[in-house]
Amino acid sequence: MKIALITFHADPTRGGAERYTIELAGALTQQGHDVVILHYTPLKSAPAPNLDYTRVGRNRRTKAGQYLAFIDAVDKQITRDHFDIVHAMLPIRRCDIYQPHAGFAIDSIAGNNKKRRGLSRLLARIGSQLNRKRRLYASIELDLLTAPSPPTVICLSEAMKTRISPIIQPDLIRLSVIYNAVDLNHYDRSINPETGLDLKTKLDIVPDQAVALFIAQDFERKGLAPSLKALAEVHDPTLKLIVVGGDNAKPYRRLAETLGIAQSIIFAGEIHDVYPFYAAADFVLFPSSFDPFGLVPAESISMCVPPIVSRQCGVSELLTHNYDALIIEDPSEVSQLVAAIHKILEPNSRRLLASNCVQSRQVFAYKKHLDSILQEYRIRINAL
Known part of the structure; x- marks a missing residue:
């Protein structure tokens, strides 16, 4: 498969989501898939070997401007390169798989009020509650999840699925719970205590x-x-x-x-x-x-x-x-x-x-996690 992994930062020193993306890219590449990491910010450390990094988006002064420049550039790249799977770790304009590691932006607006239903109420509340970048995240995410062909959404836990289900329309969106994994061969204390x-x-x-x-x-x-x-x-x-x-x-x-x-x-x-x-x-x-x-x-x-x-x-x-x-x-x-x-x-x-x-x-164990990710890729491709 030809796969694009979308992440604003591609430097694993930043933490879990970025480290996860790099490890996923490596695991998919090892299985023979053609993987490219589309990112915006420059790498602070040496790139992982055998991985294809592509930095996209023009420089902008504000965080909101940088985010918009990035997702616009990603959209153009998707149109040009015809990927089998576009797997995004943050809200973008369109993708096949959406895996928001920091949680749902629209959940921040909804305040997890389980009595509140209907996306129209969310639109009315976007205005003043969050900073501009977060509002943009929520707006783009809302457009993504209400599109005619919304992406498969990977939730990192049952709790995450529970938080978002009252807010979106789960009957129209595939919500799949796939817990994160760890490279047990690397994170093994006995290797180098x-x-x-x-x-x-x-x-x-x-x-x-x-x-x-x-x-x-x-x-x-x-x-x-x-x-x-x-x-x-x-x-x-x-x-x-x-x-x-x-x-x-x-x-x-x-x-x-x-x-x-x-x-x-x-x-x-x-x-x-x-x-x-x-x-x-x-x-x-x-x-x-x-x-x-x-x-x-x-x-x-x-x-x-x-x-x-x-x-x-x-x-x-x-x-x-x-x-x-x-x-x-x-x-x-x-x-x-x-x-x-x-x-x-x-x-x-x-x-x-x-x-x-x-x-x-x-x-x-990473194998189970990777098998579940690949299964979602296949389901998505077969549904198109």
């Missing part, structure tokens, strides 16, 4: 010191503030938190200083290879307010590093509380996060959770 010790040495962390890990690009939504507040309440001076991600760290540095835990927090910035950080960690913090899936907890399970994750993350549907993860019901309740951290700091509890991850990691 020394990298964790090396990182600890580099960061001046004592080898037997407990390390918590927080990885995100959106610090606010993924719950960095409540994580810092919880660590302050736990009040364990031997516990270190490593924060990985390219988001603005300044307000969180100030918060850590205000809470008196600045010496316990390490802001590592944007990292290309997160493997050493997982290898150095004893547990992962991911109390997101909402996440369609949440690739970080899946990667941590694969690395046998138990996560503390909120029920609002789609990945929690695949995890078992007190078996391979600690699941909190309300990420805004710092007391729940404090209790979970206290429990996971107990060596026996942490050891048991990590041991159970060895069995659970198989649920994220």
